[in-house]
Amino acid sequence: MKSATPVVAAVGSTKIASEHRGCNIRDLMTEAVLNCLADAGMGDLSAVEQGLASYESDHFNLQMTLGAVLHDTIGMIPKPNVRIEGGGATGALALRTAWAYLQSGLCESILVYGCEKNGRGVSSRTANQLFALSADVDWEMMVGGNYTGFYAAMIRAHMEQYGTREEHFAHVAARNRRQAGYNPIAQKPMDLTIEDVLNSRPVAEPYKLLDCSLLSDGAACMLLSSEDWAKAHCPSFIERPRVNFVATGCGTDTMRLGDRYPHISNFRAKREAAGQAYAAAGISDPLSQIDVAELYDSYSGVEIQAVEDLGLAASGQGGPAVADGAFDLDGQLPVNTSGGLLGRGAPVGATGILQAIEIAQQLWGEVDPRRQVKDAKRGMTDTHAGIASISVVNIFERQD
Amino acid sequence: MADKVSSKIDIEIPEAVADDDVWAQFRQVERITLELTQSYKYSLGKYSRFFIELEKRRFMATGCPGCNKVYAPPRPLCANCLAVTDWVELSGAGELKTWSVLHFSPGSNDDVRALETPYILAYVLLDGADTLFPHLLKAPLDQLRFGMRVRVAYNDGPVQHPIHLMHFVAD
Numbered sequence: 001m002k003s004a005t006p007v008v009a010a011v012g013s014t015k016i017a018s019e020h021r022g023c024n025i026r027d028l029m030t031e032a033v034l035n036c037l038a039d040a041g042m043g044d045l046s047a048v049e050q051g052l053a054s055y056e057s058d059h060f061n062l063q064m065t066l067g068a069v070l071h072d073t074i075g076m077i078p079k080p081n082v083r084i085e086g087g088g089a090t091g092a093l094a095l096r097t098a099w100a101y102l103q104s105g106l107c108e109s110i111l112v113y114g115c116e117k118n119g120r121g122v123s124s125r126t127a128n129q130l131f132a133l134s135a136d137v138d139w140e141m142m143v144g145g146n147y148t149g150f151y152a153a154m155i156r157a158h159m160e161q162y163g164t165r166e167e168h169f170a171h172v173a174a175r176n177r178r179q180a181g182y183n184p185i186a187q188k189p190m191d192l193t194i195e196d197v198l199n200s201r202p203v204a205e206p207y208k209l210l211d212c213s214l215l216s217d218g219a220a221c222m223l224l225s226s227e228d229w230a231k232a233h234c235p236s237f238i239e240r241p242r243v244n245f246v247a248t249g250c251g252t253d254t255m256r257l258g259d260r261y262p263h264i265s266n267f268r269a270k271r272e273a274a275g276q277a278y279a280a281a282g283i284s285d286p287l288s289q290i291d292v293a294e295l296y297d298s299y300s301g302v303e304i305q306a307v308e309d310l311g312l313a314a315s316g317q318g319g320p321a322v323a324d325g326a327f328d329l330d331g332q333l334p335v336n337t338s339g340g341l342l343g344r345g346a347p348v349g350a351t352g353i354l355q356a357i358e359i360a361q362q363l364w365g366e367v368d369p370r371r372q373v374k375d376a377k378r379g380m381t382d383t384h385a386g387i388a389s390i391s392v393v394n395i396f397e398r399q400d
Numbered sequence: 401m402a403d404k405v406s407s408k409i410d411i412e413i414p415e416a417v418a419d420d421d422v423w424a425q426f427r428q429v430e431r432i433t434l435e436l437t438q439s440y441k442y443s444l445g446k447y448s449r450f451f452i453e454l455e456k457r458r459f460m461a462t463g464c465p466g467c468n469k470v471y472a473p474p475r476p477l478c479a480n481c482l483a484v485t486d487w488v489e490l491s492g493a494g495e496l497k498t499w500s501v502l503h504f505s506p507g508s509n510d511d512v513r514a515l516e517t518p519y520i521l522a523y524v525l526l527d528g529a530d531t532l533f534p535h536l537l538k539a540p541l542d543q544l545r546f547g548m549r550v551r552v553a554y555n556d557g558p559v560q561h562p563i564h565l566m567h568f569v570a571d
Contacts, residue, residue, distance in 0.1 A: 021412070022429040062434065128506045138447060139473045142561045143535045144505060144512040149521040152500035160498070160546050202518070205501035256473070258523050258532030264498060 006102040006245040008396065009109070009230040009237055011357040012036025013220040016187040016345035019120040020217045025061050026073045029115045032219035032350075033074045036111075040223060041235035045074065048223065049107040051081040054094035054114030055349030059130045061117055070113060080107075087134055087385025088298065090114065091220070091352025092392035096248040098224050099394075108229040115219035116347040127215055134386060136255045148204035148212060148299070150257055150387050155301035156206055158265040161316065166206055168319030169300035170197035173210045173342060175328055176297055180339025182371035183358075187214050187345030197300075211300040216345035220353035222360070243363045247395040249276030255389050269384065269391035270309035277380070277393040278311070286311045287333055290395075291376040292362045294355035296383050297340040303327075306382055307335075310393070329371060337362065337371040355381040356394060363398040407432040444562075446476035449487060451562035457554040459492040459566070461529055472529040492552030493571055494526035499537065499544060511564035522568055524550055537568040 012035030014020070014028050023031070037045065051074075053067030063069060067083030086093035091114045098110045118127065128148075132141040135150065158164050174192040181189035192210065200209040223234070224245060230237040251272025254260055260268070274286070283289045295310070297303045304318035312333060313321040321327070327335040338344045338358035341351065359379035361367045377398045384391040409431040417424040444451055450473070453460045462485035463470045464478035470488065471478075478485055499522045507513045515536070522537035537550060549571040559565055 021431065022427065062436075125504070125507055128504070129508060132506045132508055138444070139563075140534055141506070141508045142512070142563045143521070144502070144508060144515055144519065145521050145534055146502070146504075146506040149500040149502050152502075153498045153521065153523055156500065157498040202501070202503050204503065204521075205518075207500075254479075256531075256534065258473075258534050259471075261497065261523075261525065261530070261532045264523070264532070 004226045006099055006224045007227050007230050007237070008243045008245060008360045009223040009225045009234045010036050010040030010042070011222050011360055012039050013185055013350070013354060013357060014218050015185045016216050016218040016347060016354070017119065018187060018214070018216065023217070025063065025066065025115055025117050026069065028117070028217065028219040029070050029113055030073060032115070032221040033111070033113055036221040036223055039236060042233065045076055045111065047233040048076070048109045048111050049079060050101060050110040051076045051079060052094055052098050052101070052110055052112045053081065053083040054091050054112060054353060055083070055116055056085055056087060056090045057116065057130065057348065059133070060121070070115070074113070076111070086390050086392070088296070088348060089352060089383045089385040089390045089392045090349045092355070092381055092383035092394055093250070093352070093390065095222065095224070095245070095352060095356055095394055096250060096392055099245055099248050102224060102226065109223070109225035109233070111221065111223050112353060113219070113221045114349040114353045116349040117217045118215045118347055119217035121217075124215065140256060146204070147387070148207055151299045151302060152204040152207045154257060154264060154305070154387060155299070158301065158305060159206065161265050162319065163316075164301070164304060164319035166198055167194055168323045169211060169304055170194045171323045172297060172300040172303045173197045176336045176340040177343040179329065179337055179371055180343025182368045183339050183344055184368070186339040186343055187216055189339065189343055207299055207301070213298050213341035214345045216347040218345060218347035218350050218354070220350035220357060222353050222356055240364050242399045243360050244397050244399055245394065246397045247277045247280035249273040249278075249280070249393045251276070251391045253389050253391075255386065257387055266305050266315070267309045267384065267388035267391060269388040270306060270382065270393070273391040273393040274310045274382075277395050281395045281397070283395075289378065290333060290380050291378050292337060292359060292373045293333060293335045293380040293382065294338060294340065294358050295335050297336055297342050298346070300342065303335070310382060329373075334373050337367070337373065352381065352383040352392065355383060356396070359396050363396060405432065407434070409433060447474060450474050451565075454554070454562055454565040459490050459526070459552050460487050461490050461526070462486065463488045470529045471531055472526050472533045473531070488528070490526050490528045492526065494524045494529070494533070494550055496522055496537070496544070496546065496548045496550050497525050497532050498523045498546070501541060510560040520544070522550070524568055535563070535566065535568055539570040543570060
């Protein structure tokens, strides 16, 4: 056993959809794993040493110990397996955990497989009720609170403190859904004007329908390993530029928004996670040193708060920076080229992995030319749980 | 003819599948409805006194004897000092710090299911507290502004969840 910077050996996913009528959760995971195998140019998983299952909800998936079920389904018995859960950050936390497994020398190859059925298996009312269980049940859920409401209260505080406007976050809603149109796996690409977003029906004011991300069915898979292992077992690896998983950071915050007073407009956990990841990757000026990023746009305004907390815009300047196009495809740092949670979709256990796949494919130069960031060398994912009670930042670099 | 499967929603059998579809033999789809309902014997634990006092129209918080921070909602253990806190009574008056106007209800319990939409989820800094208390604010939407004075209003129920023995109103 030996440790070394992990490399991305191969990736795979399903199409993301509001409902995969013909697939249960095992079928979805199977499809993503087979796509990952095809991407690797491998015939089977016999050489892979460790499995890591990434999913959030026993309730949505209607299967406890799903990690064991999936591990069995894809034929990885009797190799070791572990399940990781971290709310909305589950997929990113799974990759972070895989990074630690590889760095520790516990294994040289690990298959991170994530999935969720958050789509139309239950009504959106039931979905909101189940998601509200991930808030503080005693104090937030029982009064009638829900996540759209918590995020809405946060962005309202941001608007009051900094003058952020609905037009600013409508820009995110329109841009990310437009970019989803260049991603063949995206759930719901749309061509929208700012006015379309502003005129959509209110859900939890100031958020409107088109400010809200999607409920999705889907699965995604990333094979991480040492460089030596990938060279020995993964034929496609030597054909591609090498992409290293160079750094990971993780921060936390109180469960309840009210306990963060007076700091209720932004995400302290993101600042912590980004600080750790940037230090480990030797990044001092992220806006100029990062070429492409997937940010956790669970709601359109969250991207504005995120660019501030990730050090990509000054505090309070996220709204104007976003609306000026700084993070558009032709801007200084293109974000959510995949379409993000707003346009590509968000099957929770797969979301953080889907973000990392987008970054890896950007660094490989393999995405649709309409969304390809030219000569992207370093990319970042930003993923969080709840209202960032857990936040994870992962950084990938192409090594030429 | 009666269906042999009572929960069956539908069966889909594709008319044709692609020649190169490796799953060609697996394209039939049957969907059924699964019903699961649960009820829990749920302890309110060390929060219980808050809810018992609500029945007496008293609003309780907890204070840390070490750092003097006052928690509303109460924390039995101060997260700063890991000291066991003391119960303190607050007046129930406070200030609106942020809010959202919800146009749908998550249906968390019978009390929430009975709410008319839109309703206001308010974050209130109670006088004497250091954290914001989340609850419903029953006030005209056009009255809402940052810093407006609000207070706890009590009712005699019956409610399903004791947190609904109170809400906020404009003061």
